[in-house]
Amino acid sequence: MSNLIKLQNGTATIVAEDAWQIVRVPVGEVEVKKQAGKVVLFKLTGAESATPEQVAATVVPAGKVLLPLSVFLARRAEFASRLAAGEVGVWLETHELVETLVAAQAELNVFPLIAVFIERFADGRAYSMASLLRSRYGFKGELRALGDVLRDQLFFMKRCGFDAFDIRADRSAEDALASLQDFSEPYQGATVIEQPLWRRHAR
Amino acid sequence: MYKYDEYDQRIVNERVAQFRDQTRRYLAGELGEDEFKPLRLQNGLYIQRYAPMLRVAVPYGLLGSAQIRKLAHIARTYDKGYAHVSTRQNFQFNWPELKNVPDILAELAEVEMHAIQTSGNCIRNVTTDQFAGIAPDETVDPRPLAEIIRQCSTFHPEFALLPRKFKIAVTGAREDRAVLQMHDVGLELFRNPAGELRIKVWVGGGLGRTPILGSVLHEELPWQHILTYIEAIVRVYNLHGRRDNSYKARIKILVKALGIEEFKRQVEAEWAFQKEGPNTVTQAELDRVARNFTAPDYAALADADAGFEAKLAEEKGFANWVKRNVHAHKQPGYRAVTLSLKVTGIAPGDITDRQLDIVADLADKYSFGELRTSHEQNIILSDVKLGDLYALWQEARAAGLATPNIGLITDIICCPGGSFCDLANAKSIPIAESIQRLFDDLDYQHDIGDIELNISGCMNSCGHHHVGHIGVLGVDKNESEWYQVSIGGKQGNDASLGDVIGPSFAADEVAGVVKRLIDVYLENRTPEERFIDTVRRIGHVPFKARVYADRQPGKQKVEA
Numbered sequence: 123m124s125n126l127i128k129l130q131n132g133t134a135t136i137v138a139e140d141a142w143q144i145v146r147v148p149v150g151e152v153e154v155k156k157q158a159g160k161v162v163l164f165k166l167t168g169a170e171s172a173t174p175e176q177v178a179a180t181v182v183p184a185g186k187v188l189l190p191l192s193v194f195l196a197r198r199a200e201f202a203s204r205l206a207a208g209e210v211g212v213w214l215e216t217h218e219l220v221e222t223l224v225a226a227q228a229e230l231n232v233f234p235l236i237a238v239f240i241e242r243f244a245d246g247r248a249y250s251m252a253s254l255l256r257s258r259y260g261f262k263g264e265l266r267a268l269g270d271v272l273r274d275q276l277f278f279m280k281r282c283g284f285d286a287f288d289i290r291a292d293r294s295a296e297d298a299l300a301s302l303q304d305f306s307e308p309y310q311g312a313t314v315i316e317q318p319l320w321r322r323h324a325r
Numbered sequence: 326m327y328k329y330d331e332y333d334q335r336i337v338n339e340r341v342a343q344f345r346d347q348t349r350r351y352l353a354g355e356l357g358e359d360e361f362k363p364l365r366l367q368n369g370l371y372i373q374r375y376a377p378m379l380r381v382a383v384p385y386g387l388l389g390s391a392q393i394r395k396l397a398h399i400a401r402t403y404d405k406g407y408a409h410v411s412t413r414q415n416f417q418f419n420w421p422e423l424k425n426v427p428d429i430l431a432e433l434a435e436v437e438m439h440a441i442q443t444s445g446n447c448i449r450n451v452t453t454d455q456f457a458g459i460a461p462d463e464t465v466d467p468r469p470l471a472e473i474i475r476q477c478s479t480f481h482p483e484f485a486l487l488p489r490k491f492k493i494a495v496t497g498a499r500e501d502r503a504v505l506q507m508h509d510v511g512l513e514l515f516r517n518p519a520g521e522l523r524i525k526v527w528v529g530g531g532l533g534r535t536p537i538l539g540s541v542l543h544e545e546l547p548w549q550h551i552l553t554y555i556e557a558i559v560r561v562y563n564l565h566g567r568r569d570n571s572y573k574a575r576i577k578i579l580v581k582a583l584g585i586e587e588f589k590r591q592v593e594a595e596w597a598f599q600k601e602g603p604n605t606v607t608q609a610e611l612d613r614v615a616r617n618f619t620a621p622d623y624a625a626l627a628d629a630d631a632g633f634e635a636k637l638a639e640e641k642g643f644a645n646w647v648k649r650n651v652h653a654h655k656q657p658g659y660r661a662v663t664l665s666l667k668v669t670g671i672a673p674g675d676i677t678d679r680q681l682d683i684v685a686d687l688a689d690k691y692s693f694g695e696l697r698t699s700h701e702q703n704i705i706l707s708d709v710k711l712g713d714l715y716a717l718w719q720e721a722r723a724a725g726l727a728t729p730n731i732g733l734i735t736d737i738i739c740c741p742g743g744s745f746c747d748l749a750n751a752k753s754i755p756i757a758e759s760i761q762r763l764f765d766d767l768d769y770q771h772d773i774g775d776i777e778l779n780i781s782g783c784m785n786s787c788g789h790h791h792v793g794h795i796g797v798l799g800v801d802k803n804e805s806e807w808y809q810v811s812i813g814g815k816q817g818n819d820a821s822l823g824d825v826i827g828p829s830f831a832a833d834e835v836a837g838v839v840k841r842l843i844d845v846y847l848e849n850r851t852p853e854e855r856f857i858d859t860v861r862r863i864g865h866v867p868f869k870a871r872v873y874a875d876r877q878p879g880k881q882k883v884e885a
Contacts, residue, residue: 157570164568246486250563281482309476311603320610
């Protein structure tokens with residue numbers, strides 16, 4: 123059963139089928155880092171995502187594939203024809219920079235789908251990444267949130283430009299739909315609803 | 326003061342409904358502890374030592390009498406009959422039950438109040454000068470822009486989960502009473518020689534484990550760009566601030582690591598994209614918001630009152646109170662009055678439900694129904710006629726709200742500490758009380774004069790100990806409570822951070838240590854010097870020498 127919510131023309135629905143296959147690099151050695159006695163939960167922005175060995179060993183199946191940014195960057199020549207056919211998307215981690223993707227591929231609309239993998243829901247970098255992808259780099263395709271995607275953050279994600287939400291597997295996507303409507307008239311201008319309240323309505 | 330329109334009210338009502346559902350899901354086990362935590366924190370709800378603590382937002386410290394009566398009602402109905410003014414101008418309740426919090430929020434919404442973003446890793450309640458709009462040294466009233474920032478930051482979708490908390494303070498007076506330099510962003514409003522409104526932007530201040538005073542990021546920002554410029558700052562911070570270590574996650578650490586020049590370059594690069602964006606504030610919008618902050622209907626009065634002068638000469642108690650608790654006002658014949666919440670034996674900043682009702686009555690009777698909270702944890706009646714001061718004093722005194730100690734050694738800034746707070750290493754309220762008891766004699770206090778004594782129960786520094794002329798910090802040493810003492814901190818235009826004088830003290834030594842520091846001051850001061858001036862002139866050495874003269878750890882304590 124799919125847990126994927128998509129927004130289309132302002133209407134949110136749970137889609138039954140999704141052809142995109144999420145490609146992951148093979149699991150490497152995980153080093154447990156500590157800071158001030160606590161296990162580090164968030165990677166620093168700009169930290170390395172995968173080793174060259176992991177990238178090289180990543181198996182990419184046929185069909186529509188959502189590639190890790192590191193794999194796309196290192197092996198993009200392999201995927202040129204599939205990219206042209208609209209079968210390649212990329213996903214970023216929250217410690218990766220949107221600018222890194224843009225530096226390699228200035229026109230983002232070659233991708234039907236870009237995703238941000240949110241390892242922990244409290245990582246608000248995903249919101250700025252979505253805002254940049256939409257408003258600065260003009261990405262118009264599907265922008266999907268993956269990972270620890272929970273209903274109580276959906277309203278914010280929606281306003282930052284995400285239009286697809288892969289709700290965490292142990293939660294109900296049906297229940298989550300309601301949270302997309304938490305607020306009817308937000309104050310500030312943002313990526314979605316660009317004008318602030320006082321420009322939208324006479325106050 | 327700001328009046329909600331249908332949109333403001335709708336947002337607050339929708340928040341109540343949202344939080345009611347979140348609380349229901351949490352209590353039903355549908356929402357995990359870790360998932361609920363940021364949600365409840367962004368609604369001001371901490372899980373404390375004994376019960377949850379609810380922090381209610383008082384935007385830029387401004388309140389109306391109906392709001393104060395509602396706080397009194399909440400204290401009575403859902404708490405133990407009292408509330409607490411925090412060091413960021415907010416109100417806190419120490420004993421609400423989690424299941425009742427949605428109802429409390431619904432009650433608050435009835436009087437245009439909420440608890441939105443009073444905690445958590447988001448843009449917090451905006452603070453300002455408690456004398457905003459009435460101070461004689463004010464060049465720009467900061468409240469309209471503070472309200473514009475409040476609205477933009479409320480549920481800002483991009484900045485809902487920052488690396489750490491983010492605090493903004495705004496002032497438009499020559500003397501900085503909002504401690505701009507200890508905020509993540511401090512905004513100093515002024516008019517340039519052409520009369521245009523400009524903003525000096527400070528960034529990267531903060532107390533906590535690594536106290537840093539802010540640096541100037543922009544000397545003269547045109548006010549129209551206030552929101553887009555803040556958004557540029559917060560976006561750089563959101564993407565690049567450290568999330569790997571919560572002690573290094575504030576923007577001050579990022580600014581320090583990059584250097585102010587490089588940080589500014591990044592902010593300016595970011596800002597270039599959004600500079601003229603939709604959040605650029607127009608004159609019409611500023612005017613619309615500013616109409617909520619027009620001056621009350623002042624009477625045309627002389628700046629003197631014969632009855633007042635007579636009482637001043639007759640009654641020393643009244644004169645003492647006027648000297649300490651009554652403040653200059655830009656309107657002739659009016660004064661601002663501080664109601665002291667620093668009574669010996671009562672936790673600094675605490676106020677009972679009965680007193681809250683009285684404060685509301687006093688505001689209605691003497692001050693156009695408006696009042697303010699200060700970061701020094703007192704309450705201010707902003708617009709009192711000179712001729713009403715004596716009657717007000719009598720009524721306030723009967724209610725225990727007229728202790729004439731504002732700016733004196735017993736007007737202590739103090740966090741709730743280990744008596745309530747789960748983060749604390751040590752208790753702070755009993756330390757404040759021991760100092761208040763030792764210095765209880767009013768003539769002695771007045772002789773010592775202006776001094777700021779700030780106490781925090783842990784490194785999070787809610788009691789602002791770093792900027793106290795005398796700062797006391799609770800520390801944990803081998804699981805017992807110890808106190809580090811610092812001197813030389815100061816808030817205001819010439820802000821400085823205090824230096825620790827030496828090894829820490831046991832709880833029963835602290836008052837004696839303060840006494841010795843005061844003795845050194847009294848012996849060395851020139852006639853016009855305050856404590857901080859003497860410290861700055863003669864240095865720390867004489868103070869340290871006196872405090873530690875006969876102290877032998879484990880054998881000889883500092884005695885009061």
